[in-house]
Amino acid sequence: xxxxxxxxxxxxxxxxxxxxxxxxxxxxxxxxxxxxxxxxxxxxxxxxxxxxxxxxxxxxxxxxxxxxxxxxxxxxxxxxxxxxxxxxxxxxxxxxxxxxxxxxxxxxxxxxxxxxxxxxxxxxxxxxxxxxxxxxxxx
Amino acid sequence: xxxxxxxxxxxxxxxxxxxxxxxxxxxxxxxxxxxxxxxxxxxxxxxxxxxxxxxxxxxxxxxxxxxxxxxxxxxxxxxxxxxxxxxxxxxxxxxxxxxxxxxxxxxxxxx
Numbered sequence: 001x002x003x004x005x006x007x008x009x010x011x012x013x014x015x016x017x018x019x020x021x022x023x024x025x026x027x028x029x030x031x032x033x034x035x036x037x038x039x040x041x042x043x044x045x046x047x048x049x050x051x052x053x054x055x056x057x058x059x060x061x062x063x064x065x066x067x068x069x070x071x072x073x074x075x076x077x078x079x080x081x082x083x084x085x086x087x088x089x090x091x092x093x094x095x096x097x098x099x100x101x102x103x104x105x106x107x108x109x110x111x112x113x114x115x116x117x118x119x120x121x122x123x124x125x126x127x128x129x130x131x132x133x134x135x136x137x138x139x
Numbered sequence: 140x141x142x143x144x145x146x147x148x149x150x151x152x153x154x155x156x157x158x159x160x161x162x163x164x165x166x167x168x169x170x171x172x173x174x175x176x177x178x179x180x181x182x183x184x185x186x187x188x189x190x191x192x193x194x195x196x197x198x199x200x201x202x203x204x205x206x207x208x209x210x211x212x213x214x215x216x217x218x219x220x221x222x223x224x225x226x227x228x229x230x231x232x233x234x235x236x237x238x239x240x241x242x243x244x245x246x247x248x249x250x
Contacts, residue, residue: 015162043162095201096205103198
């Protein structure tokens with residue numbers, strides 16, 4: 001099944017998107033760690049888009065579920081941005097040297113099982129994939 | 140997100156957070172949180188009742204910690220749950236922020 005939601009580009013819409021995803025995955029037997037990973041990655045990816053896209057921008061979310069995986073897609077027409085290759089902040093071990101922001105990409109890479117990006121027709125198309133079985137070998 | 144503050148006899152400001160530190164929850168407390176961490180020099184943040192932490196919440200914690208450190212103060216995180224701690228670990232924030240599960244250790248770190 002695939003579900004689609006369109007939201008506006010603002011931080012307040014992230015909670016609505018999170019509720020929509022929770023409703024869409026509610027009936028599934030998913031480990032709490034996968035639900036955490038999906039919610040976190042949705043939150044972080046949308047925060048990035050909202051930060052960089054115009055405020056009246058429409059963002060299209062898609063949730064696609066098959067036997068083994070859940071795919072969460074985010075499409076926007078903001079400036080081209082590939083989260084799969086964008087540099088993440090360096091890890092520092094002291095508060096003075098620490099970078100305050102920019103940790104969302106590190107979290108997405110750490111919690112999603114697979115990331116795909118392409119720029120098509122002037123839109124960013126970012127898909128995060130989560131294995132329904134967290135012991136799956138490609139994690 | 141609810142935030143309550145109690146000042147202990149030792150001068151430590153104990154901040155209890157209750158809810159999710161996502162975009163919505165962090166937005167609800169960030170002004171008050173920045174004000175208290177901008178004023179106090181010893182802050183203990185009780186994360187026992189924080190169910191979810193996103194990078195916007197980590198940003199608030201790191202920013203407060205940095206401001207306090209520059210004033211000679213200190214911020215300590217107390218008792219995050221396992222998923223919150225996993226988030227802190229995954230983005231490397233656990234190496235920057237002081238995190239403890241023991242109240243005596245937390246208080247000792249602030250005195």
